[in-house]
Amino acid sequence: MPSPLLTSKLPDVGTSIFSVMSQLAAECGAINLAQGFPDYDPPVALTEALVRHARTSGHHQYAPMPGLLRLREAISHKTAALYGVPAPNPDTEITVTSGATEALYAVLAAVVRPGDEVIVLEPAYDLYGPAIRLQGGIPVYVPLLAPDFRPDWNRVAAALSPRTRLLMINTPHNPSGAVLTAQDMATLAGLLDTTATLVLSDEVYEHMVFDGQPHYSALQHPELAERSFVLSSFGKTYHATGWKVGYCIAPPTLTAEVRRVHQFLTFAVSTPAQHALADVLAEAEQYQTLPTFYQHKRDLFTELLRNSRFDLLPAQGAYFQLARYHRISSENDLAFAQRLTRESGVAVIPVSAFYHDSHDQGLIRFCFAKRDETLQLAAERLCQV
Structure with a gap:
């Protein structure tokens, strides 16, 4: 009742x-x-690193709000090497969050105002709609059709309006496993070219693409990168979902807004876990x-x-x-x-x-x-x- x-x-x-x-x-x-x-x-190397840092004096207090610098630097190096893009600035473009879930919520809380529209390609992770509504935003759903769940970009274009604040994409896609292509990214960039619409690109499954296909990140398209929040998850990459460590990469002005919310949402993420992840991230073999x-x-x-x-x-x-x-x-x-x-x-x-x-x-x-x-x-x- x-x-x-x-x-x-x-x-x-x-x-x-x-x-x-x-x-x-x-x-x-x-x-x-x-x-x-x-x-x-x-991986054993990761759990051993966690034990090592849990036994290290000084690794039990708050980490810096944006994340440990050594972890942000490792994320920067990995991103540049993996996607062939300029290395994101660890000081102004990378924020470590309590899982990609917190990153997603922080982005929405930072940029969506009451009455703003947010385009969601559906089916979609069940967090998206409620998190938008909690900011007073209006989810605008565009269907992805079975069996291949490919975006119909004409439908996406029709959903855009002067009130569209944000467009959310997820690749590889949960639940369908569909993967956006380089052409998809180029088409999306063209649709948004004359708009003020931002992009949230949920890429937590970035290392799980099959049959010789590459993963195309929004970071690889310059016109998208300048308006995108790109999210990833160490929990998915390292079989450690219970650690709840993720991150957001975005241009400096967008990162500043995410951090305004992040500092009042979780402030900081587990210090020993961040040290352990920084240790193993330099070894590319896992991902x-x-x-x-x-x-x-x-x-x-x-x-x-x-x-x-x-x-x-x-x-x-x-x-x-x-x-x-x-x-x-x-x-x-x-x-x-x-x-x-x-x-x-x-x-x-x-x-x-x-x-x-x-x-x-x-x-x-x-x-x-x-x-x-x-x-x-x-x-x-x-x-x-």
Whole structure:
């Protein structure tokens, strides 16, 4: 019952589907292919570095608000080497945040004012819409159509208006695994050329692109880079989602606005974790091998489900696999996901959760960031459905 003392700012928003399905998985003893976290540990070099810095005097107090300088410098070097762009200035263009989630919220809080419109390409991570609304902004949803979830740039152009403050992109895309191309970035830059619209580019799965494709960052297109906040996540890159360390790269004027919010949101991020990440970031092997590492898991999972009644959609990146279940059931996707968890012992995410209006296309999302034996056991159960 609503409290007479409080009117909710998000009355239509309940507990995140990721928490709901993970809790159901725990209650049922199901294999959790729902929430997007690995069931294996971070690299040994990283955990050993964390232990080392946790035992170092002086590494237990607040880090500088923008992040440790040595970590920001390592991010700068990595970004320049990986994308062939001028190295972002560690002092004025890089901010370490409490996960990419905090970075995303800080960007929205910094730039979106009441009445501003924010274009969201949907399906989209369930944080986007509520975070926009909490700033008084108006989400403007543009659909990405199955099965390939490619942007229709004509629809995006039609959604632009004088009130469009920000446009959000996510590549590689959660939940579909679609990847934006260099041509997509060029087209987007052309659409925004004569506007004052800013871009938030969610690139947390930047190192998970398959089949020999590169990841194209907004940083690589000069016209986009000058108006973009680019977000990434160490949690995704180093199998350490519980560490909650991410970062935002943006031009100095935009970074200044993000930091105005960041200093009052979390102020600083775990000091020992930042030192540990700075130690290992200089070694490129971890993120350079991720495409092969996760492509193996995608291909293994695809092969294991070959004889199932699920129809898998193309997955170009990230660590998610979408599937149709129309040959199994005509239930809505939430009901099917819950029944699959209870009766077959495999938890998944209904894709309608990624739509503001719960649009149901009969799709579910698997996370394949799991040990091979976990995927094999899950597939055995799924093939019996």
